[in-house]
Amino acid sequence: MVEMQGPSLPDPELLKVLRTMALGRAVDERCMNLQRQGRLGFYVPLEGQEAAQVGCGWALEKGDWVCPAYRELAVALTRGVPLPLILNQLYGNEGDLSKGRQMPNHYGFRDYRFVSASSPIGTQIIHAVGLAYASRYKGEKVVAVPFFGDGATSSTDFHSGMNFAGVYKAPVVFFCQNNQWAISLPREKQTLSSTLAVKANAYGFPGVQIDGNDFHSVYRAVREARARALRGEGPTLIEAVTYRMGPHSTSDDPRRYRTPAELAAWKSRDPIERLKVELVGRGVLSEADFETMQEEVRAEIQSAIQEAEKLGPPAAPSIFDDVWQNPPPNLEDQRREFEEFVKEGVVRP
Numbered sequence: 029m030v031e032m033q034g035p036s037l038p039d040p041e042l043l044k045v046l047r048t049m050a051l052g053r054a055v056d057e058r059c060m061n062l063q064r065q066g067r068l069g070f071y072v073p074l075e076g077q078e079a080a081q082v083g084c085g086w087a088l089e090k091g092d093w094v095c096p097a098y099r100e101l102a103v104a105l106t107r108g109v110p111l112p113l114i115l116n117q118l119y120g121n122e123g124d125l126s127k128g129r130q131m132p133n134h135y136g137f138r139d140y141r142f143v144s145a146s147s148p149i150g151t152q153i154i155h156a157v158g159l160a161y162a163s164r165y166k167g168e169k170v171v172a173v174p175f176f177g178d179g180a181t182s183s184t185d186f187h188s189g190m191n192f193a194g195v196y197k198a199p200v201v202f203f204c205q206n207n208q209w210a211i212s213l214p215r216e217k218q219t220l221s222s223t224l225a226v227k228a229n230a231y232g233f234p235g236v237q238i239d240g241n242d243f244h245s246v247y248r249a250v251r252e253a254r255a256r257a258l259r260g261e262g263p264t265l266i267e268a269v270t271y272r273m274g275p276h277s278t279s280d281d282p283r284r285y286r287t288p289a290e291l292a293a294w295k296s297r298d299p300i301e302r303l304k305v306e307l308v309g310r311g312v313l314s315e316a317d318f319e320t321m322q323e324e325v326r327a328e329i330q331s332a333i334q335e336a337e338k339l340g341p342p343a344a345p346s347i348f349d350d351v352w353q354n355p356p357p358n359l360e361d362q363r364r365e366f367e368e369f370v371k372e373g374v375v376r377p
């Protein structure tokens with residue numbers, strides 16, 4: 029594992045990093061509870077992966093493409109996606125850009141080059157490779173970053189994407205969060221490879237394994253991979269070693285497949301605590317300052333939730349939108365018929 033020492037950014041910026049990580053964690057806690065209360069249908073937590081997600085997001089530039097899986101909420105926050113927009117998608121309300129048609133967590137934010145989340149494992153990897161190849165063809169100085177897990181390294185799309193990007197030197201930063209589990213399947217049973225990073229050797233470009241719970245290591249590794257890609261030297265695979273502290277999603281119970289001792293061992297390597305302790309140690313932040321930061325973050329979330337819950341569902345006839353640029357006559361007929369039903373009160377507006 030590559031060890032990188034010392035702060036990567038000036039302290040005022042590290043405070044913003046810590047706040048973003050704390051925001052990600054607090055959104056997670058609230059959303060898990062909202063789902064248990066029946067106010068959200070489903071949620072995918074990221075707890076434990078804050079340094080990996082914020083570290084990678086922080087190292088990217090505005091024009092870079094992000095191709096996430098379903099767990100990358102803290103990456104969206106780091107890219108500057110407003111929290112209310114994220115919450116509106118989780119609620120599937122009338123403020124949701126995808127008009128309630130996607131599962132919670134499967135958002136996309138065009139203005140932030142945050143591509144719609146991929147649920148079929150690994151598909152976003154080849155999307156990113158295509159985006160990177162096309163961007164270079166158009167002369168844009170940007171990279172594309174697929175985010176994927178340890179489990180996704182067994183997908184066919186991982187191999188196709190890695191091979192194509194290697195051969196064509198596409199400006200891709202393959203960002204793998206090895207969080208040790210693919211739902212209930214542990215990393216050891218996923219592959220016999222000694223590391224996931226070593227898989228890059230087969231495709232002829234560098235693979236680097238880093239401490240994914242250390243913000244500085246992640247930030248530096250991504251900056252370096254990004255610069256290399258833009259110099260025309262090709263892709264890099266980064267394996268950020270981290271841990272999924274929560275369940276896979278609100279639909280499973282991790283106590284059925286992993287031990288409390290394992291969880292405790294990883295909790296002692298909590299990425300937020302680690303950055304906080306460093307900043308407190310250097311006198312940049314006090315414990316009281318951190319508590320204030322937490323309160324601010326909680327208040328921000330509370331007000332965004334209140335706003336999201338005020339919004340109703342998307343207008344029912346909007347199901348006819350966005351599929352055809354010029355809808356065929358039979359669909360126009362159906363829309364008119366449907367609008368009549370709405371007027372008569374047969375279906376809700």
Ligand SMILES: Cc1ncc(C[n+]2csc(CCOP(=O)(O)OP(=O)(O)O)c2C)c(N)n1
Nearest residue numbers: 099147148149177178179180207209210211
């Ligand atoms: C092609 C495909 N096969 C199976 C699934 C079911 N599935 C959903 S998440 C998941 C595990 C993915 O693990 P990993 O890539 O490590 O990502 P993580 O969830 O740990 O972030 C599986 C098998 C799926 N979504 N798509």
Ligand SMILES: [Mg+2]
Nearest residue numbers: 177178209210
């Ligand atoms: Mg995993």
